[in-house]
Amino acid sequence: MPGATGTSGTPATPPSCQMNQLSVTEGHGGAASGLEVVPLLFRNTGTTTCRLQGYPELAAADSSGKQIFSARQTPRGPAGGLAAGDSTPPAVDLKPGQTASALWEWEAPATSKNLSCAAIGSVRQVQISLPASPGQTTLSWNISGSCSDDLQVNPFVPGTTGRQGGN
Template sequence: MPASTSAAPSAVASSDGSSSGDASTRPNCPTGQLGVRLGAAEGAAGSTITPLVFTNSGSTTCRLRGFPGVSFVAGDDGHQVGPAAAEDGARAGEVDLAPGRSAHALVRITDSRNDDNATCVPTTVRGLRIYPPGDTAAAFVAAPQTACAQALLLHVETMEPGAS
């Protein structure tokens, strides 16, 4: 799939490879219009890289611009554990998402066993709270694991076309 571009302010790469007309008129994708899931994880040195996939379940094309918000959550109340994901990369990708199409952002999760227990404070989490770019309503994705209450384990990249 072609990479998204922001070279021309009036054109934005779409998840199907086409470009939109006036980039300023495309609405942000609201959480309620998106299906959110984790893609297939790949191991890396001391971490796992997983695509966070957003699928437009609505009937209109919308835009995902920038970085999603990602944090670990635990307990029945869904309280946040540890710091929210750090944004990796300098550019803010833009993807126009037609109905039924998907886009993704890569999430790197550092293995909590890389930190000593005093710095980490190991905590069992239920999954991830996800804020699509430009929205304040969150989605939840189940991903039980051990996270650190005191150390940064999450890093997120900007939006890219396709369901990687």
């Protein structure tokens, strides 16, 4: 309800978003200088405002769902994330129909630090979850041709670019 306030007269804090009220899709990504970048889009498909804060949790998995490695959470990567000098993820309040994003990036092709190229080439999906919500969403993904196991994810930011202050 617009203008809702808590008992102290301050605006009420929306509850944390739950996976069952979000649609998670890939935005338009690209590659440059050996870096692959894809914004993950989190659209509120529910009927009430909810809050995203922090980082989505990402795990690369094979076709049977077995996790191979997890994404490292970083405030910013070479292509985006939080603004320079900022290290605190913002609280993103999503009204129904609004979208937040988190940038997902990896070096490709690169030399694997910990895993064989064969293991990395078997990644077929990314499992996405929220820190305060049960359940997950799975997106198809094929990173064949890459030997990078340095998958990174930046925090939630408003808009669709995965970059703080950029829409």
